[in-house]
Structures are given as C-alpha cells and as structure tokens.
Amino acid sequence: KFITDFENYLINGPDLQKGKKCTNNGAMKHLERLRKMVNLAVRLEWLDKDPFVNYKKHYKKSERPFLTERELRLIEETTFSGRGYERVKDTFLFSCYTGLAYGDVKALDVDNMRSGIDGNLWIHTKREKTDEAVKVPLLPKAKQILDKYKNCNERLVHGKLLPVLSNQKTNSYLKEITKACGIYKNISFHTARHTFATTVTLSNGVPIETVSKMLGHTKLTTTQIYARVLEHKIGEDMQNLIEHMQTKKAAEG
Structure with missing residues (x-):
C-alpha cells in the first residue's frame, strides 16, 4: 500500500x-x-x-520528439551573437551526431578520443546513466565541432572536449534557439539523442543493432522504440503523398 x-x-x-x-x-x-x-x-x-x-x-x-533533416540544417545554418547560445548550439549538434546524452557530453575529455579499428577517430566512454561502455565513430560534422573548440579554455586548461553549460541553462537557451529557427517542438537536450537514433542513423540505413550499440542500450527492444517512431512517420508521409496525388488528380480534372 x-x-x-x-x-x-x-x-x-x-x-x-x-x-x-x-x-x-x-x-x-x-x-x-x-x-x-x-x-x-x-x-x-x-x-x-x-x-x-x-x-x-x-x-x-x-512521443519522443526528434528533429527532421530540415530542422537539423536550420539550426546548423543559424548563427547566434551570444557566446553562450553558440556553445549550446554546438554541444547540442554534437549530441545529434554522436547520440551521447548531456551528462556524457559534459564528461568527455581528451582521453575519450581514440583511434578506432578503422583508423578514424572514435569516442570511447561509459554512459553516466548505466555505466555501459559506448564506442561511437566520429562523423565529420561532430569532428568539425570538436576542432572548433580545440583552443578553448575548457580544453587547454581542464582537458574537456567541449565547453558545456549547466543543464538548466542549456535547455533554456535551446528553447530560444529552436524558436529563432522556427521550430515549434518541445525540445530539450535529450532530443539530440532521439535525433541521432532516428534522423541521423536509422533513416539512413544504419542497422538497428549498430544503433543500439552506439546508444549504449542494454536491450534491443529499447532501440526498437525509435524504429516504431520512424514507421509512424513513414505512414504519415505516405498519407500526405496520397492526399497530394488525389488533389493533383482532381485539379487536372
């Protein structure tokens, strides 16, 4: 009771x-x-x-909100005058291209960067939430963000890969960033992880088993939630296509 x-x-x-x-x-x-x-x-x-x-x-x-390719591009292409906004934007995008959660991004230091089995740079870390080992190959856009901050104080003095603001400030700035980009979704930093799973990887044909490993999921069923989200989106897109074709046919007479 x-x-x-x-x-x-x-x-x-x-x-x-x-x-x-x-x-x-x-x-x-x-x-x-x-x-x-x-x-x-x-x-x-x-x-x-x-x-x-x-x-x-x-x-x-x-529903697990995630960014579409168009929305991701909008954030990438929008510049912000305040240093804090630019840093939040970059750390969020880094998460979109690595799938790492806020705490894991904040904890990253130079020792987490390793040369992978393919000779390229990888992130080797452990999930703060589960202590599960995670290995993620760095996509070019994620590497560009790391290169941008190679001379920042956080890297040179503290060895941190990125200048991550507090969780509260990060999510507060994110709401303003997405609003400025005309994105009206309930976005938090964790949305980046969902975006990596759906828009960045699964939508581009990365096998679900591989995505599961990179996300540090202990069960494949956890990752399958994202696959179901994509199926739902595909259904909506096809319905929109059917309606568009019917409208076009009616207009042609």
Missing part, C-alpha cells in the same frame, strides 16, 4: 517542480530509483519484506 500511495502522491500531490506536476512516466522513474534502494535494504536484511513484491510499473507510451 505504501508504494501505491507514494505513486499517487507523486502524480496528484503538490508540484514537485515550479508549476509542474509529476507525469506518470516521471513517477515511474522515481519509483525505479526507490526500488533500487529497497532491493539493497532487503539484501542487507534491513527490511523483512519487499514492499514492491506485488507492485507493477505502468509506463504510458509517449
């Missing part, structure tokens, strides 16, 4: 963030973290019984 009461509190209780209620999936994430601590307590015999024993998580399917 405690677990279901806590779930109810998370979803229906007071605002946990400024003016924002906790979503169903957000509550499930909190409960996942709690479960890890409870499992430890049970193993150490601090608890006689696992309160999660009859509890089942229930995630709701949600």
Whole structure:
C-alpha cells in the first residue's frame, strides 16, 4: 500500500517542480530509483519484506520528439551573437551526431578520443546513466565541432572536449534557439539523442543493432522504440503523398 500511495502522491500531490506536476512516466522513474534502494535494504536484511513484491510499473507510451533533416540544417545554418547560445548550439549538434546524452557530453575529455579499428577517430566512454561502455565513430560534422573548440579554455586548461553549460541553462537557451529557427517542438537536450537514433542513423540505413550499440542500450527492444517512431512517420508521409496525388488528380480534372 505504501508504494501505491507514494505513486499517487507523486502524480496528484503538490508540484514537485515550479508549476509542474509529476507525469506518470516521471513517477515511474522515481519509483525505479526507490526500488533500487529497497532491493539493497532487503539484501542487507534491513527490511523483512519487499514492499514492491506485488507492485507493477505502468509506463504510458509517449512521443519522443526528434528533429527532421530540415530542422537539423536550420539550426546548423543559424548563427547566434551570444557566446553562450553558440556553445549550446554546438554541444547540442554534437549530441545529434554522436547520440551521447548531456551528462556524457559534459564528461568527455581528451582521453575519450581514440583511434578506432578503422583508423578514424572514435569516442570511447561509459554512459553516466548505466555505466555501459559506448564506442561511437566520429562523423565529420561532430569532428568539425570538436576542432572548433580545440583552443578553448575548457580544453587547454581542464582537458574537456567541449565547453558545456549547466543543464538548466542549456535547455533554456535551446528553447530560444529552436524558436529563432522556427521550430515549434518541445525540445530539450535529450532530443539530440532521439535525433541521432532516428534522423541521423536509422533513416539512413544504419542497422538497428549498430544503433543500439552506439546508444549504449542494454536491450534491443529499447532501440526498437525509435524504429516504431520512424514507421509512424513513414505512414504519415505516405498519407500526405496520397492526399497530394488525389488533389493533383482532381485539379487536372
């Protein structure tokens, strides 16, 4: 009962963030973290019984926003006067071309750059979230961004590959960047990871098994979510084509 009461509190209780209620999936994430601590307590015999024993998580399917090729190009081609905006733009684009999450990009240092089996530059790192090893070949656009910052203070003094701003400031600037580009989607830094999975790799024929490895997923089913998103998009695109052809046929008489 405690677990279901806590779930109810998370979803229906007071605002946990400024003016924002906790979503169903957000509550499930909190409960996942709690479960890890409870499992430890049970193993150490601090608890006689696992309160999660009859509890089942229930995630709701949600759309994972990603940028299209056109939207990606819009951000690339738009320049910003403030140094902070330009840095956020570049770190976001770097994530779009590597699939690395915010924490993983921020943690990157010169030691994470290695020569791969093909003789080209790769990023070798571990996911902050899961500690899973990740190896990503550097696409030319990602390498260009790294080269742009080779003489920045963060690289020369601290050995960091990129000058990454705080998560809060990064997401705040991103909203202004996308708005300036005429992109009206609910974009956060994590959208870059979704963009890498869909627009950059799967849409261009990279096998799903390879994409899964580069994303550091432990289960292929996690990556298959992106494949389903693409199928949905293909369906929409074909429907638009059918409507366009019907309109054209009607106009021709």
